[in-house]
Amino acid sequence: xxxxxxxxxxxxxxxxxxRAWCARAEPEIRVLASGxxxxxxxxEPDADAxxxxxxxxxxxxxxxxxxxxVDAGRRVVVYSQHADSDTALxxxxxxxxxxxxxxxxxxxxxxxLRAAVQDRPYTPPVLxxxxxxxxxxxxxxxxxxxxxxxxxxxxxxxxxxxxxxxxLSVKTVDTYIGRVRIKYADAGRPATTKAALVARALQDGLIxxxxxx
Amino acid sequence: MLxxxxxxxxxxxxxxxxxxxHVGYGVVGWIWxxxxxxxxxxxxxxxxxxxxxxxxxxxxxxGRTDRITLVAFAITAVGxxxxxxxIALAGSxxxxxxxxxxxxxxxxxxARTAEEVAHTLHADREARYAELRAVALPLLQGIGDGTLAPxxxxxxxxxxxxxxxxxxxxxxxxxxxxxxxxxxxxxxxxAERRGVVVxxxxxxxxxxxxxxAAGALLASAEAALHxxxxxxxVTLAGVxxxxxxxxxxxxxxxxxxxxxxxxxxxxxxAGGATWVEARWAPRS
Numbered sequence: 051x052x053x054x055x056x057x058x059x060x061x062x063x064x065x066x067x068x069r070a071w072c073a074r075a076e077p078e079i080r081v082l083a084s085g086x087x088x089x090x091x092x093x094e095p096d097a098d099a100x101x102x103x104x105x106x107x108x109x110x111x112x113x114x115x116x117x118x119x120v121d122a123g124r125r126v127v128v129y130s131q132h133a134d135s136d137t138a139l140x141x142x143x144x145x146x147x148x149x150x151x152x153x154x155x156x157x158x159x160x161x162x163l164r165a166a167v168q169d170r171p172y173t174p175p176v177l178x179x180x181x182x183x184x185x186x187x188x189x190x191x192x193x194x195x196x197x198x199x200x201x202x203x204x205x206x207x208x209x210x211x212x213x214x215x216x217x218l219s220v221k222t223v224d225t226y227i228g229r230v231r232i233k234y235a236d237a238g239r240p241a242t243t244k245a246a247l248v249a250r251a252l253q254d255g256l257i258x259x260x261x262x263x
Numbered sequence: 264m265l266x267x268x269x270x271x272x273x274x275x276x277x278x279x280x281x282x283x284x285h286v287g288y289g290v291v292g293w294i295w296x297x298x299x300x301x302x303x304x305x306x307x308x309x310x311x312x313x314x315x316x317x318x319x320x321x322x323x324x325x326g327r328t329d330r331i332t333l334v335a336f337a338i339t340a341v342g343x344x345x346x347x348x349x350i351a352l353a354g355s356x357x358x359x360x361x362x363x364x365x366x367x368x369x370x371x372x373x374a375r376t377a378e379e380v381a382h383t384l385h386a387d388r389e390a391r392y393a394e395l396r397a398v399a400l401p402l403l404q405g406i407g408d409g410t411l412a413p414x415x416x417x418x419x420x421x422x423x424x425x426x427x428x429x430x431x432x433x434x435x436x437x438x439x440x441x442x443x444x445x446x447x448x449x450x451x452x453x454a455e456r457r458g459v460v461v462x463x464x465x466x467x468x469x470x471x472x473x474x475x476a477a478g479a480l481l482a483s484a485e486a487a488l489h490x491x492x493x494x495x496x497v498t499l500a501g502v503x504x505x506x507x508x509x510x511x512x513x514x515x516x517x518x519x520x521x522x523x524x525x526x527x528x529x530x531x532x533a534g535g536a537t538w539v540e541a542r543w544a545p546r547s
Contacts, residue, residue: 183467205498205509206538214533
């Protein structure tokens with residue numbers, strides 16, 4: 051049986067769109083519930099992941115609701131119309147599995163959900179750009195190559211092009227992008243979802259304990 | 264200080280309070296002159312007055328209100344205090360003058376800066392109008408006298424570019440830091456008019472580029488976008504002091520060779536997509 055999710059979004063058209071993508075996915079992703087409020091997700095503890103619109107009310111982004119979901123141990127894929135870096139990085143810091151802008155939905159939402167339910171990192175290009183250009187002094191330290199690969203991923207939205215440019219295999223490009231995401235999971239506020247990402251990355255050999263230093 | 268002065272007065276024989284033996288006036292007063300040198304005149308005057316009143320009170324309390332004592336007191340008081348007051352007044356006046364001079368200098372500097380900004384803005388506008396005259400007028404004349412065909416794609420593109428520039432000029436988006444983003448938006452606008460679906464993303468903090476570097480980045484993006492058939496991805500990023508413009512299209516771009524300081528370009532092709540990157544990375 052395929053994974054199951056809950057959709058928290060107050061735009062019926064978005065909910066319908068995500069439902070349609072999930073129904074077409076192979077294997078199918080089941081949508082257990084959907085609604086405009088975060089309670090709909092908290093009331094479905096069996097769902098494997100939550101698609102969460104960050105802007106449920108006009109005004110400030112719903113960081114509080116995101117924190118509630120993360121503290122309840124839910125894997126959250128933030129799906130937002132906010133395109134700014136600060137919001138994306140803040141969501142990672144709070145413990146979201148990944149962050150997608152609504153413009154990235156069609157290609158990246160289903161793969162992001164699949165990765166999230168397996169506690170594997172998934173970094174869509176715009177999030178990659180936010181990480182590559184992260185100007186905060188306390189950001190996790192990236193190697194020059196990691197930053198270049200992430201910037202290239204942001205620019206091209208194609209792991210094949212990135213691989214071609216740096217004469218790497220697509221798998222190695224994936225490893226670089228995944229490793230950076232784990233560095234971000236290992237920083238800042240602790241959360242079970244972050245710990246699960248790090249643990250899975252260790253199992254998969256994406257990182258080793260020395261790399262976490 | 265006042266307490267010390269009071270003690271000095273109290274320890275003296277009442278007969279000496281008004282006389283030369285009471286050096287307290289002078290010494291304490293001069294120290295106050297120094298202490299209040301940077302502050303307001305009011306505090307200093309109040310302390311001097313309190314001190315004098317206290318000594319006067321002391322004289323009255325000990326019954327020495329005869330004319331000679333009072334005159335002696337008055338002479339000492341006026342003699343010593345007037346010098347101190349004069350110095351304090353002079354200091355205060357000097358401070359006022361200095362402050363006014365500083366204010367005047369600051370406002371003059373502000374005025375000069377505003378003038379400079381206005382001058383630069385004006386020059387910038389003049390330059391843009393000149394550029395527009397060079398681009399738009401021949402186009403309009405050509406279409407008017409029939410030498411340029413409005414159905415010619417080249418003419419359409421030139422017209423779209425001039426129109427975008429006009430719109431920007433009327434909107435007066437003069438913010439230098441975002442001039443690059445605005446020019447890029449104009450290029451995207453042109454591509455979209457051809458029916459190309461463009462996705463645009465911007466990341467990071469960007470420094471202001473030298474004009475030739477900005478021109479080189481835009482020329483690279485323009486060439487790449489020009490080759491797009493149906494879809495393009497345009498990104499603008501500021502990373503570690505460098506500014507990077509990336510364009511991925513479904514066409515084969517021919518990127519001009521640029522010889523501009525600190526600007527490098529790269530072109531990568533894979534799976535039917537062409538990715539053109541132009542990067543300004545100042546060596547510092």
